[in-house]
Amino acid sequence: MKAQLILLGAPGSGKGTQAARLVSDLGYKHISTGDLLRNEIAKESELGKKVQGIMTRGELVDDTTVLELLNANCDLTSGSYIFDGFPRNLDQAKALDLEVIKDVAHKAIYFDIDLDILAERLVNRRTCGDCGEIYNLLFKAPKAKGVCDKCSGTNLNQRKDDNEESVKTRLGVFKSTIDPVLSYYEEKGALKRVKASATSAEVFEEVKNTVK
Ligand code: AP5
Secondary structure (H helix, E strand, O other): OOOEEEEEEOOOOOHHHHHHHHHHHHOOEEEEHHHHHHHHHHHOOHHHHHHHHHHHHOOOOOHHHHHHHHHHHOOHHHOOEEEEOOOOOHHHHHHHHHHHHOOOOEEEEEEEOOHHHHHHHHHOEEEEOOOOOEEEOOOEOOOOOOOOOOOOOOOEEOOOOOOHHHHHHHHHHHHHHHHHHHHHHHHOOOEEEEEOOOOHHHHHHHHHHHHO
């Protein structure tokens, strides 16, 4: 079985974009804690109601809630996963090892990028509400305005937390939590870095090389 992959990086650094290619080209399963939480909001579940305001503001949901959701939605005996958006802090990194990954082989890939360019990427992101394809009005616009290239759906949405104020909070949270997480994986010899400011295709080539 291929090693489990842990994608680390700032909001907008391209984790979701690259995860989609790793799934389609290399057969990984994708688990995004952000997507799991957004599904709960869409279902209007109790959990969804609890986290909605927190996520819209760009703050982190509590560790216990996210870990429970993650555990309930992945089964490492069924294949190799891409963990996207988890861990966000050192406690989550340790919990991922102890409670989810255990002794299974894994690699962490850090999407290294200057944070100053990310607000522009994020406020211009649109996501297909039908198939999940990710677009960008500046860098990867759909061929026909408002229509998904992949599934022809007309439901291209902007995430509630992709506004200037929430983006500022999200980037601030990232800056204050990432260093111990990187040190943790570095000390284990499990950290790879990719230059995430390159084009999406170039980043994918680098990611593929680190996965080999
Ligand atoms: P989450 O859903 O994980 O969002 P995020 O970390 O803020 O990351 P994004 O999805 O915004 O960025 P991405 O790196 O996937 O970028 P993408 O590929 O889409 O979390 C959302 C919220 O949920 C959190 O704020 C928190 O409240 C909660 N949460 C989630 N996990 C949690 C946890 N573990 N603990 C606690 N709370 C948690 O790309 C972005 C844009 O850039 C797109 O438009 C794309 O087309 C474009 N783009 C991508 N690559 C390139 C490129 N190379 N060149 C040009 N444009 C590019």
